Amino acid sequence: MNNKKKRYAMLVDLRKCIGCNACAMACKSENDVPLSVWRSWVKKVEKGQYPDSKEFFLPIVCNNCDKPICVTVCPVNAGIKRPDGIVYIDPHRCIGCRYCIASCPYGVRYINPRKKIAEKCYWCHHRVDAGLKPACVLACPTGVMTFGDLNDPRSEIAKAIAKKAVQTIKPDMGTDPQTFYIGLEQSAVEAKKIKEE
Amino acid sequence: MDTQVLYNIFHQDAFGFNIAMYIYLTGVSAGSFILSTLAYGFGLSQYKPLGKIGVVVATIVLVIAPLFLLFHVGMPYRAWHLFIYINLASPITWGSFLLILYPINCIIYGYFMFKEKMKLTRIFGLIGIPLAISVHGYTGFILAFGKARALWNTALMPILFLVSAVISGIALMILVFVIKESYFSKDKKIDRELIFNLGKLLAWMIVLDLFLVACDLIVLSISQADAQAAARLLLRGKFSFLFLVVENLLGKIVPFILLTVPRLRTMATTIVASILVVVGIFFMRYVVVLAGEFLPLL
Numbered sequence: 459m460n461n462k463k464k465r466y467a468m469l470v471d472l473r474k475c476i477g478c479n480a481c482a483m484a485c486k487s488e489n490d491v492p493l494s495v496w497r498s499w500v501k502k503v504e505k506g507q508y509p510d511s512k513e514f515f516l517p518i519v520c521n522n523c524d525k526p527i528c529v530t531v532c533p534v535n536a537g538i539k540r541p542d543g544i545v546y547i548d549p550h551r552c553i554g555c556r557y558c559i560a561s562c563p564y565g566v567r568y569i570n571p572r573k574k575i576a577e578k579c580y581w582c583h584h585r586v587d588a589g590l591k592p593a594c595v596l597a598c599p600t601g602v603m604t605f606g607d608l609n610d611p612r613s614e615i616a617k618a619i620a621k622k623a624v625q626t627i628k629p630d631m632g633t634d635p636q637t638f639y640i641g642l643e644q645s646a647v648e649a650k651k652i653k654e655e
Numbered sequence: 656m657d658t659q660v661l662y663n664i665f666h667q668d669a670f671g672f673n674i675a676m677y678i679y680l681t682g683v684s685a686g687s688f689i690l691s692t693l694a695y696g697f698g699l700s701q702y703k704p705l706g707k708i709g710v711v712v713a714t715i716v717l718v719i720a721p722l723f724l725l726f727h728v729g730m731p732y733r734a735w736h737l738f739i740y741i742n743l744a745s746p747i748t749w750g751s752f753l754l755i756l757y758p759i760n761c762i763i764y765g766y767f768m769f770k771e772k773m774k775l776t777r778i779f780g781l782i783g784i785p786l787a788i789s790v791h792g793y794t795g796f797i798l799a800f801g802k803a804r805a806l807w808n809t810a811l812m813p814i815l816f817l818v819s820a821v822i823s824g825i826a827l828m829i830l831v832f833v834i835k836e837s838y839f840s841k842d843k844k845i846d847r848e849l850i851f852n853l854g855k856l857l858a859w860m861i862v863l864d865l866f867l868v869a870c871d872l873i874v875l876s877i878s879q880a881d882a883q884a885a886a887r888l889l890l891r892g893k894f895s896f897l898f899l900v901v902e903n904l905l906g907k908i909v910p911f912i913l914l915t916v917p918r919l920r921t922m923a924t925t926i927v928a929s930i931l932v933v934v935g936i937f938f939m940r941y942v943v944v945l946a947g948e949f950l951p952l953l
Contacts (some may be wrong), residue, residue: 495666501953502661513661518953531800533747534733534740553736554729557747560669563803565952568666574729627953631803645658649881649951 462609464542465636466581468595469604469615469624470517472641476600477502477515484597485519488582495568497579498594503646514643517602519594520545520566520579521627521635528558528567528578536576542607543636546580549573563631581605608636668948669801673727675944678794679823679937680720682816685791686824688713688761688783695768696780704849708831710765717758717790746796753790760786791820798947805882806889806947811871818864819936825857826910826932833926847922854925857932858914861907868903884950894946897938906935 477500485491485498501516522545529537529545536552539545547558552575559567559576567578582592586605590596595603606615624638627647691709693702725731737751764779795813802808829850836845876886889898910928913919 496664499664501663503658504661505658507657518664527800527802530742531745531747533742533745533751534736535742536736536740551733551736551740552730553733555724555727555747556667556669556729557745557797559666560948561801561803563952565664565666569729628803647953649884649953 464610465608466522466543466586466605467608467615467619468519468522468581468592468637469618470519470637470639471602471604471618472515472517472639472643474600474602475500475515475517477513478599480597480599481517481519481594481603484593485579488585488593489579491577492571494571495577497566497577501646503643505643505645514646516639516643516646517594518564518566519581519637521564521633521637522579522581524634524636525632527561527563527631527633531557531561533557540583544580544583544586545578546583547576547578549575549577552576563628563633564635663951663953665951668945670944670948671727672941672945673723675937675940677720677723677727678791678816678944679940680716680723681791681794682820682936682940683823683827683933684713684717684720684757685787685817686820686822687716687828688787688824689821690824690828692780692784695764695773695776696784701849701852704846705828705832705853706768707765708835709828710761710768712827712831713787714758714761714765717754717761721754746793746800750790750793750797753786753793757783757786757790788817792817798943801947803881803952804885804947804950805875805878806885806943809871809874811867815864815867815871818860818867819939822857822860822864822932823936825853825860826929826936829853829857829925829929830933833922845922850922850925851920854914854920854928857929858911861911861914861932865903865907865911881950885946888946888949889942893949894942898942898946901938902935902942905931906938907932910935 479500482496482499489497491497498517498519501518503514505512505514522543524543526539526545529539533555534551534553536548537545537558538548554569554575556569556576567576570577585592591605595605604615604618606613608616610616619638622640624640625642626635626638687709691706691713693699695706737748742748760779760783764776764783767775767779792813795816798807799809799812833845837843872886875882888894910931913924913928
């Protein structure tokens, strides 16, 4: 197992999500994310008319894509994909040109208003390297999120993904996202054109 | 089934006014440079009076343009990273080298032109044409690489940008030429023949531009959901006034009528048409950049 390459992935079981935002809060405090920007958040969508209606939640973290367009377009190689699949930004190299923000199909990147550089979720790689789980995974009270190595067939995530129907957000973008969802509601991933009118 | 978004996060807009302005200025520069090479590179002698002002405008505008990039980036004093940590897959890397090579070539070309060394002028003029095309065309690739934005992600983008660059270059050349001839030349006599020739060239380039915009819109309005939303945004949404009225009616159709209908063709209407085009093409950049990133992705 140890000589095999790692490929980290995240599995989000939306059937268990109660929309409590604990993951978003844990992320904020773990990664010192400034006000007005978020590395992870819970999108909420209401389908139907009360009383025949239901709220759907979509916890969003970076997909840490296998073919990340943000890494392709970064002019200074500040976006880096690690051999284990985690995509992170070198804060000393980023010039804040915002091209990655323009090209990311998932809108997970932002400019840190204090440091003026691009930042995003990188599955808390500082915790993962120390053998811990990402902050959002630990904070979730209902165990929605599973994090682990896809290439290890005995890992919890590899077993779950092998046995269940999983979806990703916008697979048509050709970015090969590595955050998988169970029970993804179509209307939650479509951009509602609320700004259009 | 009606669904509504109760809660979502939208981050900052990636590009904005600064990038629109930057793309506009590189376009003006490339257009002016290409006009300047008509006489000195290709030997079309009736355009000879444009050679010198063409290269001067191209160089000055291209020195101003990157300043907008420095206003735009968060860490301007890290700009040297662009030349150290090179990623050849990124259009911005192509651009950072073109933005160095093109003005240097402009200055050499202009220097030989003012020294009346025709052979060398011709060589550097011909080298400059692919550089001018690239220094503006790459901005089309920057937007086209934003693959989730339906308005940007089209192979038409570089060619659409180049055609509108030539339009804005010709229009600005007409204006600069008229100003120079009426205030800074000795005999204060404007070469009307040249102005009307440029006007005709401008009119037919406008037709080409309108054709490309129509191609883009027709395919957008029938393509996948995001593309249809982008087409609706331009035709009926928040950007419809800027796109339909300012960019296309005032910026292209009205100048085309002023320039082609023989009864309307005077010095004054040509100048008015050029001003309309110069302003209209700026709004073309503005609409493409701002409308492209206007729709939320998730």
